[in-house]
Amino acid sequence: MGDYYDIDDILADQxxxxxxxxxxxxxxxSNGDELQADTTIELxxxxxxxxxxxxxxxxxxxxxxxxxxxxxxxxxxxxxxFHALCPYFYKFGLKLSLALDxxxxxxLLADVYRQRLELVLDAAQRSDAQNMVEFISxxxxxxxxxxxxxxxxxxxxxxxxxxxxxLLQSAEILTCFQSAPS
Amino acid sequence: xxxxxxFVSPEDSVMTNLSPMDAVEPTVDExxxxxxxxxxxxxxxxxxxxxNEDVTKLKHAWVNEKQAPDLLPYETQLVEDLTExxxxxxxxxxxxxxxxxxxxLYQTEVERIKYLLRSYLRTRLQKVERYAMFYSGSEExxxxxxxxxxxxxxxxxxxxxxxxxxxxxxxxxESLRALDETTGNIPWNDTAVVCRxxxxxxxxxxxETETVEMRRDNIxxxxxxxxxxxxxxxxxxxx
Amino acid sequence: xxxxxxxxQFTLPELEFLAEDTPITIIPTHRMDxxxxxxxxxxxxxxxxxxxxxxxLARLLKTxxxxxxxxxxxxxxxxxxRKYDEEQRQPDRFxxxxxxxxxxxxxxxxxxxxxxxxxxxxxxxxxxxxxxxQSKARAGLAAVNPVYxxxxxxxxxxxxxxxxxxxxxxxHLRKLEKDLGDYIVPSYEDTQSTTSYSNY
Numbered sequence: 001m002g003d004y005y006d007i008d009d010i011l012a013d014q015x016x017x018x019x020x021x022x023x024x025x026x027x028x029x030s031n032g033d034e035l036q037a038d039t040t041i042e043l044x045x046x047x048x049x050x051x052x053x054x055x056x057x058x059x060x061x062x063x064x065x066x067x068x069x070x071x072x073x074x075x076x077x078x079x080x081x082f083h084a085l086c087p088y089f090y091k092f093g094l095k096l097s098l099a100l101d102x103x104x105x106x107x108l109l110a111d112v113y114r115q116r117l118e119l120v121l122d123a124a125q126r127s128d129a130q131n132m133v134e135f136i137s138x139x140x141x142x143x144x145x146x147x148x149x150x151x152x153x154x155x156x157x158x159x160x161x162x163x164x165x166x167l168l169q170s171a172e173i174l175t176c177f178q179s180a181p182s
Numbered sequence: 183x184x185x186x187x188x189f190v191s192p193e194d195s196v197m198t199n200l201s202p203m204d205a206v207e208p209t210v211d212e213x214x215x216x217x218x219x220x221x222x223x224x225x226x227x228x229x230x231x232x233x234n235e236d237v238t239k240l241k242h243a244w245v246n247e248k249q250a251p252d253l254l255p256y257e258t259q260l261v262e263d264l265t266e267x268x269x270x271x272x273x274x275x276x277x278x279x280x281x282x283x284x285x286x287l288y289q290t291e292v293e294r295i296k297y298l299l300r301s302y303l304r305t306r307l308q309k310v311e312r313y314a315m316f317y318s319g320s321e322e323x324x325x326x327x328x329x330x331x332x333x334x335x336x337x338x339x340x341x342x343x344x345x346x347x348x349x350x351x352x353x354x355x356e357s358l359r360a361l362d363e364t365t366g367n368i369p370w371n372d373t374a375v376v377c378r379x380x381x382x383x384x385x386x387x388x389x390e391t392e393t394v395e396m397r398r399d400n401i402x403x404x405x406x407x408x409x410x411x412x413x414x415x416x417x418x419x420x421x
Numbered sequence: 422x423x424x425x426x427x428x429x430q431f432t433l434p435e436l437e438f439l440a441e442d443t444p445i446t447i448i449p450t451h452r453m454d455x456x457x458x459x460x461x462x463x464x465x466x467x468x469x470x471x472x473x474x475x476x477x478l479a480r481l482l483k484t485x486x487x488x489x490x491x492x493x494x495x496x497x498x499x500x501x502x503r504k505y506d507e508e509q510r511q512p513d514r515f516x517x518x519x520x521x522x523x524x525x526x527x528x529x530x531x532x533x534x535x536x537x538x539x540x541x542x543x544x545x546x547x548x549x550x551x552x553x554x555q556s557k558a559r560a561g562l563a564a565v566n567p568v569y570x571x572x573x574x575x576x577x578x579x580x581x582x583x584x585x586x587x588x589x590x591x592x593h594l595r596k597l598e599k600d601l602g603d604y605i606v607p608s609y610e611d612t613q614s615t616t617s618y619s620n621y
Contacts, residue, residue, distance in 0.1 A: 094596060110597035117590055118562050124586075125559065142593065149585040153430065157582055160433035161527065161548075167297075167434040188514055189561040190571035237460040241439060249429050267459050283485070284456065290481060291458045297438070308427040374591040375429075376572070376580055388568050401580075403570040403587055405595070421580055 045092070049099050059100050065093055070108060077112040078119060082140040089140035116143060124150035192392055236264055237295060242419055244302040249376070249420035250413070251406050252369040253309050253317065255326045257302075264299060268292060306331065312367055314339050319363035375406045377418040386412075429588070431581050440524035440577070441477035447488040448472075476525065480532045490533040495519060496526060498539050501546040508553045515554055515574040523551065523578040551579075558583050567595035 040060070043051070051057045063069065064085035073080065082089045090109055097105035120139065123132050124147050136147060159165050170178075243257045271292055275285060310317060310331055317323040318339045324332055343361055351359045383396040388408060396402070401421065402409075412418040431439075442460070448471055455464030463474045471491065474482075482488040494500070495518070507516040519525065526547050534540045558579060564570060565587060572580075 090593070090597070106597045110594050113590070113593060113597065114563065114565060117565070117586075118559060121559050121562055121586055125555065146586055146589055149589065153582045153585055156433055157578060160437075163531065165433050167432075167438060169432070187561050187564040188512070188557045188572070189564045190573075191564040191566050192568045233461040234459060238442070241442070245439070248427075248431070264459070271459060284453075287456060287478070287481065288458065290477070291460065294438075294441075294477065295459060301435075305427065312427055372592075372595065374588040374595075376584060376588075392568065394569055394571075399573070401572045401575055403572060403591060405591075408569070421577070 045095060045099065052099070061096065061100065061102070061105070064089070065096060065105060070105075073108060073112050077115055081138040082143065083138055085140075087141050090142045113142075117146070120147050121150050123147065125154050192388070192394070236260055236267075237298070240264060240295075240298055240302060244298060244305065246413065246420045247302060247305045247309075251373045251375075252371055253306065253313075253323055253326050254413075256306070256328045256331065258328065261299065261302075261328075264295060268295060268299075307334065309369070310335050311338060313369055314342060315361075315366040316363050316368050371407050371410070372405050374403055375409065376401065376403050376421045377409050377413070378421050379418050381417055383412060383417050430585060433578070433581075436521075436577050436581060437524045437528060440521035441475065441480070441528070443476045443519075443521060443525055444473045445476045445479040445493065445525075445529075446471050446473050446491040447479050447482065448491060449482070449488045451487050453487075476528060480528060483533050483536075490529060490536045492529065492533075492537045493519075493525065495522070496529065496537065496543060498542050498546060501543065501550065505546065505550055505553065508550065508557070512557065515557065517574050518550070518576060521577050523547070523576055554579060555582075562587070562590065565590045565594065567591060567598050 048057065048059060052059050086092055090113060093109045094106055097103065120143050123135055126132070136144065139147060240257070240260055243260065247254055271288065275288065314335055318335050327335065346361060351361065379396045379398055379400045382398050385393040385395050387393045409418050413420065449466035449468045451466065452468065453464060453466035455462055463472065463478065466472060479488065479490055483490055504516050504518060529537060530540050530544055537543060
């Protein structure tokens with residue numbers, strides 16, 4: 001979380017879906033044509049953000065975060081395929097809510113996150129991993145990360161109870177070297 | 183949130199966990215509770231005269247260090263005393279081997295303490311490396327390090343800078359080559375930690391309007407910032 | 422870049438190591454003088470007198486057939502069954518067990534199975550307790566919020582197991598729940614995005 005070198009964090013900045021009904025300027029070009037004012041185009045958030053900061057454009061919530069989707073999420077968020085909506089649903093949503101100054105969006109996200117969390121943890125702690133593939137494919141990257149760490153710590157306990165855990169372990173980097181074909 | 187939850191959150195002001203144990207058979211419960219008391223917390227109180235507190239303290243220091251996002255002050259005295267002890271014992275064993283079985287027992291303890299010491303020092307070095315750019319520019323953090331750690335961080339920073347310059351920064355325009363305290367990771371003190379209250383603390387404020395009462399043996403999940411002061415004064419330990 | 426990322430997680434053997442200083446009562450089978458360790462002195466060992474030693478020493482003596490281990494008062498079927506009932510009766514809290522109950526039980530049933538009456542049943546009961554408490558903790562996740570969470574009586578292994586998820590959820594919600602005003606993540610995240618541009 002908030003890692004300087006976190007590639008996910010950088011990728012979350014590049015999600016291509018901020019709709020911009022533009023007060024487009026002469027400098028903004030698309031396919032060589034000048035953009036007219038009031039045109040709606042999609043730009044990466046990092047670009048849209050700086051354009052908006054200089055009042056070149058006005059930002060609009062992209063569809064996965066729009067009012068229709070928000071209503072669906074309020075009703076029930078448990079079966080929504082977040083990965084299809086946006087792989088970085090929460091991270092990007094948070095950036096959006098800050099950029100567009102929409103506090104109710106991050107509130108909704110917090111609520112949704114909390115509700116889905118129990119499902120994620122439940123899936124991670126089950127011993128039958130079979131039916132989980134589909135469920136996991138519908139999680140956003142943050143949730144997948146949560147799933148992975150939950151699974152790892154539960155498995156560690158199981159392994160220990162079975163009696164195969166050692167106090168001294170070889171460093172990960174050594175294992176990499178050893179398993180690398182020479 | 184629902185008050186039938188196992189965890190107490192700010193919304194439930196009633197501390198359900200503090201209610202007495204079930205009253206069905208109080209005598210048996212009392213008996214069993216009494217039996218539990220030595221196990222209820224992981225530190226041994228000094229009522230037995232032959233216990234050296236240093237090992238317990240080092241154990242706490244290691245756990246605290248592992249849990250805290252930021253570097254804690256170095257336990258100079260503790261590490262020095264225990265290192266001396268270890269050297270003393272090892273020298274003693276060199277002279278007079280004694281019974282092989284007893285030697286083996288002593289050797290086991292020596293190895294346990296060495297393991298603890300190494301774990302403690304290694305945990306610190308991981309932080310020193312990860313936040314090398316930031317720490318090496320912060321007097322406050324440098325003062326929490328041992329002489330060895332200070333030397334280490336300066337050399338590490340040197341290596342890091344050379345590496346970055348050679349592999350990457352040299353190829354960039356002049357204006358993008360800055361490498362200073364703001365580059366790289368900064369410890370994030372708002373992150374959550376779990377702590378146990380060692381002695382009654384009373385009310386502490388967790389937001390501008392909310393307070394929470396911290397009593398002995400309570401376990402809390404809280405932002406590190408909230409408990410940092412209490413940790414320094416040994417009123418809480420991290421778990 | 423940094424080689425090893427600091428982690429809050431303990432490995433299970435590390436937790437076991439930490440629990441091995443717990444005092445345990447043994448009945449020595451061999452006579453032995455007082456042992457003077459760095460961490461304390463134990464002895465003299467005079468069979469059949471009971472004596473309290475740290476768990477690591479008890480385990481060592483046991484594996485060398487130099488003692489019998491007396492199971493702690495809580496490590497018996499009757500007590501564990503009562504605790505299980507208590508867990509069932511009270512869905513809103515954890516019963517009070519020794520902080521390191523899982524580690525101590527694990528060490529003892531592994532190395533001193535013959536000294537512990539009904540060790541098979543005990544293993545099963547411990548597992549039952551672990552499972553009911555695990556599902557309680559999971560349900561408790563609904564209470565996660567960005568301010569604090571009180572989780573009394575949770576054991577070391579249990580805490581270590583749920584910590585990564587709870588901490589991540591806690592931190593994540595702290596970022597999301599803006600209405601907490603100054604409780605939102607401080608400038609770190611912001612400085613990060615501005616400085617990172619200059620480094621691209």
